[in-house]
Amino acid sequence: MGRRHSLINIFLSIFSLFSLVLLPTSHALPLSTNSRWIVDAKGQRVKLACVTWASHLELVVAEGLNKQPVDVISKKIKELGFNCVRLTWPIYLASNESLASLTVRQSFLNAGLSASVIAELQANNPSIVDLSLINAFQAVVSSLAKNNVMVILDNHVSKPGWCCSYSDGNGFFGDKYFNPDLWIKGLTKMATLFRNNPFVVGMSLRNELRGPKQNANDWYRYMQRGAEAVHEANPNVLVILSGLSFDTNLSFLREQPVSLSFTGKIVFEVHKYSFADTFEWETKNPNEACGKMMSDLMKMSGFLLDQGFPLFVGEWGINLVKQSESEQKYLNCFLAWAVEHDLDWALWTLVGSYTFKSGVVGSSEYFGLLNENWTQVRDKTFLQRISVIQSPLQGPGIPYYNKHKIIFHPSTGLCILKNTVMGVELGNCSESNHWSYTANNILEIKGSYLCLQAQGLNRPTRLSIICPGRGTDWTPISDSKLLLAATLSNNTTACLDVDSHNNLITTTCKCTSNDNKCDPGSQWFKVADAFDKQLH
Ligand SMILES: *[C@@H]1O[C@H](CO)[C@@H](O)[C@H](O)[C@H]1NC(C)=O
Ligand SMILES: *[C@@H]1O[C@H](CO)[C@@H](O)[C@H](O)[C@H]1NC(C)=O
Ligand SMILES: *[C@@H]1O[C@H](CO)[C@@H](O)[C@H](O)[C@H]1NC(C)=O
16 A cells, blocks of 8 residues: 555545535535524524525426426526525335336336427436436436535425425325334435435425424324434535424424434524415504514514524415515515525526416416526516515624625615715615614714704705714614604604606605505615625
């Protein structure tokens, strides 16, 4: 044995000891948790900005493979600003070998799909069409990994098919299709299968627990078993636990934390859609409805941040084809909340159309980011609005630590920036000035002696050197606390607003009475914590 050989051995053992994988974005995998933050192997915050890609429906094939080549989709995901995919799978893919060994082509044929659909699949993904379902799933994960997209494997259902209804037999432990032992077996198998792929950074144990059988005792019993099984099979992955009632309720954890043999890997998951409270959005004053949504979210799941756990909003989204007023209000409120807490999340959904869903071929997904042909995003404005939550604002490990505030405007997705000598404008949040928000509600640009000042009703908002001065007392008002009201020279108050040309002005505060028909969206701002960005 030569010297060279032993050096290589030393190098290899050091390498496997740390087994870090460096992404171009400089994340070092695997991930773990540091209090409420997800961090990489170097201790730096990693914010999960994921999009859900469904692979749990009848065909048990990732959607869209008949529309676009898998690598094109993976690259697109990265290009759209996501660093991660929540990839869904059914337990049967891992537990039923005769299902797992069907080829993709056979699965399409069994579902009665036409020769033209299969020809499209063959043309777009010739290397996948004759793989077994489990190998095709692995091929999708490999393509994502190759493109530096992290993957969270989400066990969505047991029996393949559309999810979720209250009584579809997939809802809770002991339901018709939800055998807990089979579930543990499936989780173990999947964790083992991907244990050598560092890009598989997390496993979400089960989507949207629900139904007549749901109860907290069984939640602890089985979720803890599932978590231990996954951790034992692959100690590198984050283990993600969802709540009851379609993953809206984790409140029971306030009194009784989970009891597990390991730490540093647990993340909780919550889902939040507008349709959970359509009635509130349609009938209530929007400031009140938003205030209630935020306080409910904190009671049902957000308190976990204070308990030292990351919170992953595993599903949220809106209809991107026909947007309702309710959904717009919900989205503004949601973005303000997500920015305030700088949460990790997965958008529902990437999927523009389903190859085969509940017996229908090619049905459109209106919540889908991509169009029916999987060629383009449906709504570029939406992408602009969510870009602020795609990058971390806070968290451990960012050099040149210098905490400041940004003033975020959810309905445009932009932030307030200084422009000309004493003017302000909306611009990209990543270019925001460093604001401070003082005890007497002055919004000051750090180190500049300049502060934001209301000039009068329907007049441009500008910067002032008299701080404090008239019109510089920006008080968060209403139940939403998203209106910023300042005192004008005649002692009336006015709220910060954005006009139709995106100019910052002040106008009469909206929806501060019992008015239920108004929309205060243009007046909603969130003053949120942010770090200094790395300078080089
Ligand atoms: C396993 O999968 C095969 C092929 O899809 C199916 O025919 C069979 O019913 C499945 N078995 C169970 C127990 O679900
Ligand atoms: C949340 O779940 C717990 C435990 O099952 C239950 O006691 C509580 O009532 C639920 N809360 C809501 C608002 O549904
Ligand atoms: C999708 O593709 C089909 C077939 O190529 C085409 O007829 C249709 O116009 C496309 N639709 C969109 C929205 O691009």
